Amino acid sequence: MLEMKVKTVALIKDGSFSVLLADQEEKNFLPIMVGPFEAQAIALPLQGKAVPRPMTHDLLRSVCEKLGAEVKKTVICDITDGTFYAELYLKKGDEELILDSRPSDAIALALRCEAPIFIGPHLIEFTYDSEDIVFSERPDEI
Amino acid sequence: MLEMKVKTVALIKDGSFSVLLADQEEKNFLPIMVGPFEAQAIALPLQGKAVPRPMTHDLLRSVCEKLGAEVKKTVICDITDGTFYAELYLKKGDEELILDSRPSDAIALALRCEAPIFIGPHLIEFTYDSEDIVFSERPDEI
DSSP: OEEEEEEEEEEOTTSOEEEEEEETTSOEEEEEEEOHHHHHHHHHHHHTOOOSSOOHHHHHHHHHHHTTOEEEEEEEEEEETTEEEEEEEEEETTEEEEEEEOHHHHHHHHHHHTOOEEEOGGGGGGOEEGGGOOOOSSTTOO | OEEEEEEEEEEOTTSOEEEEEEETTSOEEEEEEEOHHHHHHHHHHHHTOOOSSOOHHHHHHHHHHHTTOEEEEEEEEEEETTEEEEEEEEEETTEEEEEEEOHHHHHHHHHHHTOOEEEOGGGGGGOEEGGGOOOOSSTTOO
16 A cells, blocks of 8 residues: 555646645655535645634544544545545554545545545556646645 | 424525424424535435435444444534534433534434434524425425
């Protein structure tokens, strides 16, 4: 598995959003298309912006904390027909729990819990080299 | 406290969304303005529509279930400067946990867990009588 970070949330010209994951050396990039709400849920912790009321993923983090579970990691594990799949790994005592999740939810929660984000080994072929990625001037302004 | 049900999710002419809560006799109504994503998160279980991948509140329900907690109820407990506040009541063994939540998240989760929705006693003055409510022909098509 390859550990990734969220490089940016990008607004595409056609109005759609993409979360751009990058490995630690920023050599391999994996763009994942997400909806506008999901983009905001990821961009907020990335930008360190505070919100007056808990957003849905803040509530999700609170539920984990209150129920004594730790978000250990999230894994973008598969792709089928252009749809990425993710798994959320929680730890509660000695127990490991794995939950099926959309990548956007898994990433939004991982960022709030400072949990690492991985991609499965067979997703590396879906990544782009750094030379193929062009950044706009204000990539994470959404 | 007054137990409410979700009567409908309405698209207002200005493009905003409102969740209309009603008491069991449909005499008192409480509209709560929500965002478009929140409206969708409430409308989906209301319409019984299945989704191919778990939405954020489906994941929230899964997290509660996997961690052995039951969603007992949700209470729209307060309003300050036009913003409604809610509390989510979870039960884990003998322990009752109360979490601060936006009403939209609390309602979206309650619907998925078939948990009752209440409004606090001092919010009854914010309700509308049934005579003051006009329904459009297709109120919950969003």
